[in-house]
Amino acid sequence: MDADGLSRLLAPDGWALLSALPPYDERLAMPLAERLRAEGLHPSLVSAALTQSRLRAKAHAKLGDFADGMLFTPDGLEQATRLEVAAHHARRYRDAGLTHVADLTCGIGADALALAGVGLRVTAAELDEMTAAIATVNLRHFPEAVVRHTDGLTLDLSDVDGVFADPARRAGGSRVFDPRAYAPPLDAVLAVRDRVPALGLKLGPGIAHKDLPADARAQWVSVGGDVVELGLWFGPLAPEGPGRSALVLAAGQAHVLAPDELAHAQVGAVGAYLYEPDGAVIRAGLVGDVALEVRGRLVDPTIAYVTSDERHATPFATGYRVLDQMPFGLKRLRTYLREHRVGRLTIKKRGTAVVPEQLRRQLDLRGDQEATIVLTRLAGHQSVLVVDPLAGEQGAGGEDR
CATH class of the missing domain: 3.30.2130 (VC0802-like)
Incomplete structure (x- = not known):
């Protein structure tokens, strides 16, 4: 979707078209596009509407019914936090007594939505202009949430008491494993905690334990059996203190497992x-x-x-x-x-x-x-x-x- 398609989609007639489309079906997409163009609709609008219909259908797995009122980019949806995980993120900030959170890498705004949804003021930054515009649309119901088209590391954090970041870990369609190649680089984001101690990061789950900051509460998260992320929490966001834990979300329930330092499992024969x-x-x-x-x-x-x-x-x-x-x-x-x-x-x-x-x-x-x-x-x-x-x-x- 280009800027012209987004502009046409956000016009009243374009939004009405998107809302009126039937549930997305790949087999019917081409005939539907031909019919809409034959009815006189601009090809750019038809393409944008059907793209968003397809992405909304795909987004249901992560965002449920919220997806029906949102816009997406393919990369933004790929990296967007699942709704139930984003809710856990947001509650950490709320429970820590924070009031104003800066999301340095908001993408299409999934985490910013969750933060705003628990009553926090949110300043969200996004470097890509199209994605920033889409995040603005997605946060339209929250007047205390502002999206800025800028590098999140340049935000004025003087009145911010909490920071969240989800550095991009893909480049050219391929996954990036070197934290120095994240966008922004991991070290640059970690340096923010010198200014705002309440820092939270969403990272890929494959980072080695030896590469974790010593002052982080590292929590691996799974949803329905799929390991979806590693959260690093610092300062007031980690009341448990530094260490490792697992958050298991299944069947609508959340379970946390943290290590017992006095426990030592034995090795033995297979039992029943x-x-x-x-x-x-x-x-x-x-x-x-x-x-x-x-x-x-x-x-x-x-x-x-x-x-x-x-x-x-x-x-x-x-x-x-x-x-x-x-x-x-x-x-x-x-x-x-x-x-x-x-x-x-x-x-x-x-x-x-x-x-x-x-x-x-x-x-x-x-x-x-x-x-x-x-x-x-x-x-x-x-x-x-x-x-x-x-x-x-x-x-x-x-x-x-």
């Missing part, structure tokens, strides 16, 4: 139950804490599976009943699955180089039953666990592979 920790728990390095919660142990010191002799419900892991255990071997496994008439197989793995889809083809599955197997290393040997998910007790464990 297997637990697969949530991805945020793994990223935070808290697998051992899950083992303690379920009164269990690690299956291996380097593998993120936990086992227990008891059944425990936990939001921090997906639970399975262990049905069988055997050394890994293609012939042995194929025979076992055929004897049990398994035709549909879920394959999960950690600590092994086996490629699930390749293994599935080699197994030549036949039958009307389904099963779940876990490929992992036990006591130094490649092994197979046949497991059954615990109905009603699944947290946000890792995805099937």
